[in-house]
Every structure is written in C-alpha cells, then in structure tokens.
Amino acid sequence: MTSSIQDSPAHSAPAPAKQSGLWSATAIVHRLHTIAGIFVAPLLLIAAFSGFLYALSPTLENVVYRDVLTADSGLPAQPLAEQIARAEAVHPDLEFSAVQVSNDPTATTRVLFNDPSLLSSSYRQAVFVDPGSLEVTGELVQYGSSRALPLRAWISEGHRRLWLGEPGRIYSETAASWLGILSLAGAWMWWVQRKKRAGTSQRARTKKLHSTLGMWLLPGFLFLTVTGLTWSMVAGTNLGELRTNLSWVEPKPDVTLSATAHNMESMANMSAHQHHMNSATWTGVDTTQADEVVSAARQAGLTALLDVNAPANANSAWIIKEGRES
Template identity: 25%
Template sequence: MASASRTSLQHRVWRWHFFAGLMVIPFAVILAVTGAIYLFEPQFGAAVEARINARAAPLAGETLPADDLVAAALAAHPDASLAKLVLPSDPADPTTEIDLRTEAGLRTLWIDRTTGAVLHETATPDRFMNFIKRIHGTLLGGDRGSLVVEIMASWMIILILTGIYLWWPRDRPWWRVFAPAFGQGPGKRETWRKIHGMGGAWIGGLVLAILFFGLPWTQVWGDGFNKAKALAGLKAPGQEWFVTLESGNPLADHSMHDMHAGMDHGTGAQLWDQGTGAAEVEVQSASGAGGALSPLSLESVLRLAAPERYAPPVEVQPPRGENGVWTIRSMTASRPDRVTVHHDRWTGAEILRIEFTDHNPVDRFMALGVAFHEGALFGWLNQLVGVIAALGVILLSVTGGLMWWRRRPKGRLGTPPMPADKRLAVGVMALIIALGLFLPMAGLTLVIALAVDLLISAGNRLWPKSS
C-alpha cells in the first residue's frame, strides 16, 4: 500500500501536471504542426525551385558571369545591395538565387543564368517556410513571442517528466507502461487516460530529446548556454582572430589604433542560428588606400570556391564595409560537412577556415542534436521520426484535453484539490529548484504562479466568502 507521503506527492504532481497541461496544450499543438511542416523544408524548396526553373531558358553553352547576374538583380532594385548569392546545387540548374538588402527588407530573386531575366522574386521573410519557421520560433510575435515559445517548451519538458512519474506503474508490471490493459476501469475517461499515458510512454523520450535540442535557439536558455560555455573556456573558432579576420590592403595602415570601435568580430561560423540578427560577417579594418587597389569581383571569388567542392547549398556573402572579407559558407544539413572560409577582398587569400572539427566538443554535440531537431541528421528517416514525435504531441494534447473536459464539473475548471499534507520533502524541493535553474523561464513563471496562489489564499483567509 502506498505511503501517505507518496500519495500526497502524487497528488501534488497531478496538480502541477494539470495546470501546466491546460497552459501548454494550444501552444504544443501549434509547435507540433509547424515543426512537422518545417521538417520538409528541403523538399518544399526543391519543388518551388523546380517550378521557377521550368520558366528558365535551357542551358546551352556559357552562362552569364555571376557579376552580371547580380547586376540584373540590382537593376530591379537600384537602391539595394547584395546580401548573399546561393550557388546552384546542380551545374544543370538554370537559375541562381540572390538575396538583396533593400529599404523594405530582404528580398530573394531567382535570376536566369542564361538571359539574366528575373524569373521570380519575393520578400525573404514571406517565403512559406520562413513564415512557418517564424510561427514555430516566435508565434509571429518577435522577441516577446520567442519568450512565450521558450516558456511553453520548458513546461512541455516538465509535463513529460511529471507525466512519466504519474504513469509509472506501482502495482503492476513495468511493461504495462507501454501496453496498458484496456477494457478495465470505469467509463471512457479511463480509456482516454490509458491512451494518454501509453502515448507519453512511447514517445516521451523522443519528445524530450527534440525539446532539449531546440533550447539553443531560445533567448534566455540559449544566452545562458553561451555564457556557461564562456565560463568553461569553450570558445567558438575564430574568436581569437579579431585582428586578422579582415582584408589586408597592403597600402593601408592596419594598426590596432585605426580599427573601428564597436565592430562585430563574429566569424559567421555558427552551427545553428541564434537571435534575430542576420548571421553575417561584419569585420572591418581601417579604410583602404583611396581606391589604389581594386577589390576582387564576385566571379573571381567563385573561381576560388570551385575547386573546394563545398557541400550544397553554398552561400557567398560580399564584404561589409570598407575593408571587409568575402565569405563562402556551406550550409548543408549535415553539420560535420559544413565549412566556412573567409577570403581577403583584395587578393583572394584565405584568411580563416572553420570546419566542424574546429568547434569545441559541446558545440559539436549540440549541433548534431539541432540537426536531429530539424530532421536533417539522417535523411528521410529523421524526418519520419520528427513526424511521429509531432503526431505524438498532438495525441497527448487532444487526449489530455478530453480527459479534463470529461472530468470537470459543469461550469467549473475542475482543478485537482490541494493535498491535505502541504509539506514537501527536501529532495522534491531540490528537484524543483534544479528544474527551475535548468529551465529558467519555467522557474520564473512557477515563482509568479506560486506568488499569485499565495495572494489568492491570503485573500480568501482575510475575506472569507459568506456561506
């Protein structure tokens, strides 16, 4: 027979699970649906490109130089500047994708490599998969929406953990966690409870892994993760190169005193995108020598990239500022195959090369996990696993909602009552504190909820309702 303390703890965990579930359910469904859609971004992008390519002139002989293609794109937006060019993944691809930085924001254009015609263009944030990604990451609410997503993802982790505790068998074989006995128990609500518990048992660990590897994208947890790495001395590659990661105009003075103040020393070698900024290299040095040297053309830079055989898609970013660097970056879904190379804008000399093995072990591990979260770690099978996890989250949300709806008294929320014994064991308190520290947004919201609960309880004692 269960002890009174265990019964009290189970009752308390049930309350936490109940409140967290009511809060998380709608957001869990949104994140699951958008996440499942975004898993197929490569296939969707290929289908869009195929439709555009069908309108292009067939490749025959030489294609236009890359500089002419960029000029054609800029002719459509005279006040714009080149943000990046994406190299064709296949030599037979008749179009080149170019991103321009305009006053209205980034725009993506597809240019016919034979004629230079603009075949299609769109605002980059409005591309369908970018729109889905913004829902998934920010609920279309910017930084505030991103915080909401982080809160909900943190509480989803706690929901899975508390659900495992509640469902774990104490009076039956352990394998009944995965295969409960249906047909026993009162009414349909018991059936829904078993489906809910069984679903959590089968996909709980998978969902936990996906949620954990999504945390590096978040604001608070991601920032704390980066600070923890810094404290541990785990640097990103290139952090010590802030003086040399610049184009070395031999006619310019490159003393430390002439460096621009407050410049961005990022290398653009992130293994996963963080924050809302465009992950671009903006390192600059002192001004050049009044135009005495001519910068390399884009076509010359592409000739440097040709022998490298970068894994596609490959992005080429132009120098930013007076003395910036050319950046060539493989953005392949396979993180171990990613490489970023920075070239001197005047001579084309390689300034810095960053490969997967140059990153610290923690970043490499997390990057593989992020790829798993994206459905990109092991091909279509990873996408299938992601879809199964998303369907599992939807199943848990629907069955959890049905259980609550069926058990709640009419016109009331149906909150599980507080246990008679309100004491908490030291171990339980330590676990709550540990979870709050590991998931700070969940910890913060828990403190707020407890403060509100205390205020309501104090109010009820001071002003009791008349019978």
C-alpha cells in the same frame, strides 16, 4: 439479587493511515501533470502544428516558388559577374551583399542586396537569375542564413512568436518548458504505479494507453523541449550565451587582408576562402572577382551550394562557405 451490567468497551474508529512521503509526492505530481496539462495543451498543439508546417516549409517553398527557383533555359551558365550585373540592374539603389550559387543546372542564382527598408539586417532582398539566359525569374525577401523565403519566414514567425512579435516568445517559452515538465511528471507516475494491476474499465484502458504512449515518446518529447527552448525568449537567450561561453558557435574566420599565412591556412581548414582586393582604395565591391573566387573555392573542395559573401570594406576579403540546399 442484583447484577451489574458492564459496558462493553467502545469500539473506536480506526485512525486514518498516514500518507507516506512517496504517496504525497505522487499525488502532487499527479495533480501537476493533470492541471498543467489542461492549461498548456492548447499551446502545445499550436507549437506542434506550426512546427510540423515549419518542417515541411522547404518542400512547400519549392512548390510555391517553383517558377522563381527554377532555371528553364537549359543554356550553359554565363559568368557569375554578368549574373550579378543583371540583378543589380533590378535594384541599382541597393548595396550588393552576397550571391548564392548552386551546382544544380536547373537552379537559379540568388543575388542578395542589403535593404535598409526591411525589418532588420537578417532580411535581404533576393533577385533570382537564370544562369544561362540571364533572365530575372523574380525577386523575394530572404530571411536568415537558412535561405528562408517569405512563406517559411512567416511559418517560422508563427512557430517562434505566434505572430505577436517579441512578446509572443513567451508562448514558445511556456510550451517548450512545460512539455518537459509534463513528460517527466508522467514518467514519474508511470514508475510509481507500474506494479499496480490495471482495471478493465474504459477509463483504465485509456489511462494505460496514455502511459504507454507517453513512455515510448518520452525521448522525443525531451528532445523537442531542449530544441524548443532555443527558440524561446528567456531560456533561448541564456542558452545562446552559454553556447558563446563554451565556444559552441560557428567559428568566424579573420577576414582582414592583413591576416597571417597561418590564419589563412586555418580559414581554409574551416572551408572558407578569401580573395584579396586588387586595390587598397575602396570604391565598392568589385563583382568581376566573383568568378575567380568561386573557381578557387571549387578547387579547394567546396561543392554543392555556395554562399559567396562580398567584402565589407577595402580591408576585408571575400568569404565563401558551403550552404545547405533547401
């Protein structure tokens, strides 16, 4: 009797499950978030630390330059023209540019001069005068419209360019742009994995804490990304052009003496005041007009710190605008 043995059907290994498109996208985003985070983290730390110092820099300046910024005489303020003249005696070779006047009796008056020896026209030489005693308390280089003194200008240079000049703006470009990418990638992973049960290991708890903090801080990260890109090289330039095209820039009043009455009224609405020169022949800025100009500005409702900019030529006018106290 013969019998045949039938081979049992071979058990084939299960075919690997195909990854869904969602899972593939999540894996890619996860790797992007992890790998990019490792490389960009040092730049983000530098940007965060330098940005923190920059936010504190006005307060730091008030401490470091207290002797220069404080008027200790307690005497009534002398005419502004005399204060300017006292500063001009310190730099008779420089062109008077502007004067910054505070209504704080303990604050010195800043008299600004154009100095071609400085890095750019954004820098000006500032002489500080006690408005009561006319004593010169010091002189420092001031940067930009924010009234930044050397300490804040140095911190700003580090935050913007890492003290490497214009090529250093690539650092801020990288840090600001990748902060947004990393934040959005983290938000994507949190959304996809939000229903998964978290483990109990230390790694799982750390990952959950990381996700929770990331979601709470996401709006702040995105805000820092947008504001940080304005300091960068490529994106900052493009954003500047976009603001110009959309007229999102500070309006510039017509400062020519031939401005019409309508233009003069519009300039008053923009908190700017113009004072006509008495002579059509340009012989330099007549600083004796400064007191009259400031008085007119105060009567027009301008308060606090005033930026008083001198005429550029015989056909230009004084312009005053409210500044921001540091």
